[in-house]
Amino acid sequence: MSVHDEPTLNKKIIYEGKIIDVELHEVELPNGKTSMREVVKHPGAVAVIGITDEEKIPLVRQFRKATEEMLLEIPAGKREEGEEAKTTAERELQEETGYRPAHLHEIARFYTSPGFADEWISVYLATGLQAGAPQTEADEFLSVEEWTLADARVALREGKWRDAKTAFAIQALLLR
Amino acid sequence: MSVHDEPTLNKKIIYEGKIIDVELHEVELPNGKTSMREVVKHPGAVAVIGITDEEKIPLVRQFRKATEEMLLEIPAGKREEGEEAKTTAERELQEETGYRPAHLHEIARFYTSPGFADEWISVYLATGLQAGAPQTEADEFLSVEEWTLADARVALREGKWRDAKTAFAIQALLLR
Numbered sequence: 001m002s003v004h005d006e007p008t009l010n011k012k013i014i015y016e017g018k019i020i021d022v023e024l025h026e027v028e029l030p031n032g033k034t035s036m037r038e039v040v041k042h043p044g045a046v047a048v049i050g051i052t053d054e055e056k057i058p059l060v061r062q063f064r065k066a067t068e069e070m071l072l073e074i075p076a077g078k079r080e081e082g083e084e085a086k087t088t089a090e091r092e093l094q095e096e097t098g099y100r101p102a103h104l105h106e107i108a109r110f111y112t113s114p115g116f117a118d119e120w121i122s123v124y125l126a127t128g129l130q131a132g133a134p135q136t137e138a139d140e141f142l143s144v145e146e147w148t149l150a151d152a153r154v155a156l157r158e159g160k161w162r163d164a165k166t167a168f169a170i171q172a173l174l175l176r
Numbered sequence: 177m178s179v180h181d182e183p184t185l186n187k188k189i190i191y192e193g194k195i196i197d198v199e200l201h202e203v204e205l206p207n208g209k210t211s212m213r214e215v216v217k218h219p220g221a222v223a224v225i226g227i228t229d230e231e232k233i234p235l236v237r238q239f240r241k242a243t244e245e246m247l248l249e250i251p252a253g254k255r256e257e258g259e260e261a262k263t264t265a266e267r268e269l270q271e272e273t274g275y276r277p278a279h280l281h282e283i284a285r286f287y288t289s290p291g292f293a294d295e296w297i298s299v300y301l302a303t304g305l306q307a308g309a310p311q312t313e314a315d316e317f318l319s320v321e322e323w324t325l326a327d328a329r330v331a332l333r334e335g336k337w338r339d340a341k342t343a344f345a346i347q348a349l350l351l352r
Contacts, residue, residue, distance in 0.1 A: 037241035171347035
């Protein structure tokens with residue numbers, strides 16, 4: 001089968017929210033039939049895996065309402081309109097963990113759930129970390145943990161990372 | 177800061193759809209204030225990275241309406257109520273690529289976008305693949321490609337995998 005798309009015949013805005021919008025599209029399929037596609041619109045996100053000179057990884061533990069669980073993740077945040085992804089990455093790392101990176105570069109950029117959402121995430125690697133004090137926002141309640149790369153590897157082998165971007169980023173460190 | 181949760185004070189169902197539901201929760205924060213959380217409910221998914229005895233990886237290229245792009249991904253599908261994740265994994269692999277695995281085991285299980293969605297995905301590794309004919313569903317239009325592990329590694333280094341689960345799964349193969 002060749003490359004195709006699914007043109008929208010009709011679109012209904014279901015919800016326009018603070019972070020996400022939800023749309024329902026009636027699309028035309030390659031065989032001429034129609035189907036419905038539910039689409040969640042999201043501004044995108046950035047995430048940062050940092051590694052200190054002592055091979056420690058700063059992580060944040062926070063409650064995620066969507067999952068009703070405390071999750072351990074690399075620092076991350078939504079993209080801000082008009083702000084470079086790299087700047088957001090640097091800011092989120094510093095706000096959440098206190099660390100300032102000497103070097104920061106993008107190692108991946110991908111969709112998190114392309115089956116229903118347009119969210120994409122830029123994953124940055126931060127090195128040359130200089131410690132400082134975190135500055136979290138008013139409705140962010142999180143605690144910082146520093147994991148050794150060795151412990152992160154064990155948790156990976158045991159399938160214990162519960163957040164996709166974090167599992168990816170730990171593997172990226174191990175493959176460096 | 178200690179472990180906490182965000183109890184729901186009020187919940188509004190925004191949308192109940194075919195694949196996703198959308199909820200708006202008013203939650204109580206640890207400091208006693210309230211905040212709104214948008215939550216997308218999803219049944220969860222399974223994905224399968226297979227590798228043939230010739231070190232080839234079966235992938236599917238398909239149009240994703242949410243991203244308005246053709247994406248190259250490992251075979252995947254939604255979880256089916258009452259069906260074991262492993263059974264779904266085996267079925268999706270066979271339907272989309274024709275391959276039947278002799279061995280199939282879960283290598284990871286994580287949330288794809290915990291900031292706004294409860295979707296989690298089980299990633300399986302399939303080996304001992306036996307070729308057969310794909311059987312795609314009526315509204316699935318996809319083409320199968322087989323990539324060498326070497327080519328997949330190059331694409332990983334160049335940050336070219338656009339789908340998070342696929343990037344993770346390629347890394348997992350390389351770390352085996």
